[in-house]
Amino acid sequence: MYCFVNKNLLHSSIGLRSLSAASCEAAKPHSNCTTVTTPLPDGHRLSKAMAPKDAEEIAFMKTVPYRQLVGALMYLAVATRPDISYAVGVLARFSSNPGPGHWKAAKHLCRYLQGTKDMKLTYAPDPHAPELFTTFSDADHGGDEDNRRSTSGMVVKMGTGAISWASRLQTIVTLSTTEAEYISAVQSGQEIIWLRNLLSEFGYEFTGPSTLYVDNQSALAVARNPEHHGRMKHLDLRHYWLRDVVEAGDIDIEYLPTKSMPADIMTKALGRLKVVEMRGMLGLYD
Known part of the structure; x- marks a missing residue:
């Protein structure tokens, strides 16, 4: 086994495979078990208009770990999962004032990761x-x-x-x-x-x-x-x-x-x- 920037690499006769079986630990509490097949829904766009609109939504967003989750997902996007780079980058744009719609999109990404947790970069x-x-x-x-x-x-x-x-x-x-x-x-x-x-x-x-x-x-x-x-x-x-x-x-x-x-x-x-x-x-x- 080789160790490179906290990512384990397995050497084989056909190349190098990045071992990321544990890459979805941050996503598990938010994956709701049901997996999806895309990082974000097809054509889905997020905006500042999805920020909390009333006291109830503001209170709800204080109970969810949006920033912490995006930070964990960002590490995965940079380290071993290029397929989620766009989704994570978009979610990060709203870290200062996320709304329920942003949180829903973040959970969607977690469900995607849960369904693709065995994906590995192959060289x-x-x-x-x-x-x-x-x-x-x-x-x-x-x-x-x-x-x-x-x-x-x-x-x-x-x-x-x-x-x-x-x-x-x-x-x-x-x-x-x-x-x-x-x-x-x-x-x-x-x-x-x-x-x-x-x-x-x-x-x-x-x-x-x-x-x-x-x-x-x-x-x-x-x-x-x-x-x-x-x-x-x-x-x-x-x-x-x-x-x-x-x-x-x-x-x-x-x-x-x-x-x-x-x-x-x-x-x-x-x-x-x-x-x-x-x-x-x-x-x-x-």
């Missing part, structure tokens, strides 16, 4: 991935109900399993899907450069660029060709960093259809079939 060689690691970027334009900001999603895979992932609310309001996707690509590109630098320190020699996959052709065109900057010239200058690293040959941006994009689960609440498909892309298996 094995991927014959279809010639690079040491591959990165995927996606965004949900204007998805936040309260401020209309977009959510960025990123997944980095080494072999068949995800080694890094993120679901984060963007800091600005974007005017188009292209802008939202491009900003997400910038954030993912920064992770690529960090990983390349880290692996270089370990002695790995990169002989070419690392691939970043996006599912928006317009964002791809902006990153590749300065002639397309007109539609994006109002963005902060730091967002043009991506174009520089592409021109330098450190990152190569390629198009990937949405149906094959594992970062999609980092940006929105998906239905059952899509969640199952995305889990496989992340390397999560029973």
Whole structure:
């Protein structure tokens, strides 16, 4: 057995499987036994309008451990369960004033974890991935109900399993899907450069660029060709960093259809079939 950041890893001939059988301890008291098949209901969106509306709801929310539960779930999302990253990130946005609707969504996530408690991140060689690691970027334009900001999603895979992932609310309001996707690509590109630098320190020699996959052709065109900057010239200058690293040959941006994009689960609440498909892309298996 190997121990890595408080997560046990089992080595086998087919790869490494993250042992997370105990990952649902925090969820058990709130799972109500009946399991569900998605982290959040398909298309479900939370908002500040769901905050307590009267004294009864305020009193009820004082009796439930919303913040403590979200904190425990956040550890799982960061450590071993990329499939719940979006749901946990959304729930965390309302920690200062959660309402019964937010609590219901948190319990829904617990029921999902209870039904998938044997899921493990699995790492094995991927014959279809010639690079040491591959990165995927996606965004949900204007998805936040309260401020209309977009959510960025990123997944980095080494072999068949995800080694890094993120679901984060963007800091600005974007005017188009292209802008939202491009900003997400910038954030993912920064992770690529960090990983390349880290692996270089370990002695790995990169002989070419690392691939970043996006599912928006317009964002791809902006990153590749300065002639397309007109539609994006109002963005902060730091967002043009991506174009520089592409021109330098450190990152190569390629198009990937949405149906094959594992970062999609980092940006929105998906239905059952899509969640199952995305889990496989992340390397999560029973």
